Amino acid sequence: MLRLILKNTKQILLYTVLGLLFLNTQCEEEDNLVNDSFCDFTTIINTSKYNNLNSDDFNFINAEINEDCLEVTIGASGCDGNSWEFSLIDSGAVAESSPEQRYLKIDFDNEELCLAYFEKKVSFNLTSVQVEGSSKIMLHIDGLDEPLEYVY
Known part of the structure; x- marks a missing residue:
């Protein structure tokens, strides 16, 4: 048995x-x-949201483009940063230059009321801001001193 x-x-x-x-x-x-599985968030193209954006205070620590992701490290006050919310908003406008240019803002929502300072790295998928017929664009991100070149 x-x-x-x-x-x-x-x-x-x-x-x-x-x-x-x-x-x-x-x-x-x-x-x-699945080509965007490695980015944390998508990029939103919305003129109204871009124009009316009131983001909470944060500091850019670093910003770079890795493949189709914009990777940003930001710093802000908070308790631990786990409840922070992020969006990357594109204005919808494309400056017809060579290369074309786009304008973006980070919408950062921080409801944490602690005095500690934290840094967090997040990424945004950039494929929605690609311009047809072009292989690169300049991204002007509000708060950054220099535009970033996105080659795709």
Whole structure:
């Protein structure tokens, strides 16, 4: 009886492992379809939001473009930074120059009422601000001294 139970357990274990291996091979195609999975947030194109934006105070520590993501590190007062909310808002306007230029603002919402200072790194997907027929644009981000070149 014990032999029969061990044999059935081994077969179940073998089929389970084989099934998991099969399922693991199915994920490769799905990973290629999602191109923005490594960015934290999407970029919103909205003229009204851009013009009426009242963001809470923060400091830019660093800003750079990594592939299709704008990665920013900001600093602000707070308790731990876990409740901070972010949006990247594009004005919707494209300056017709070479290269084209776009204008953006970070909407930062901080309801934390602590005096400590924290830094946090977040990223925004930039594919929605790409200009058709162009391979690069200059991004003017409110609060940064210099525009960032986005090559795609």
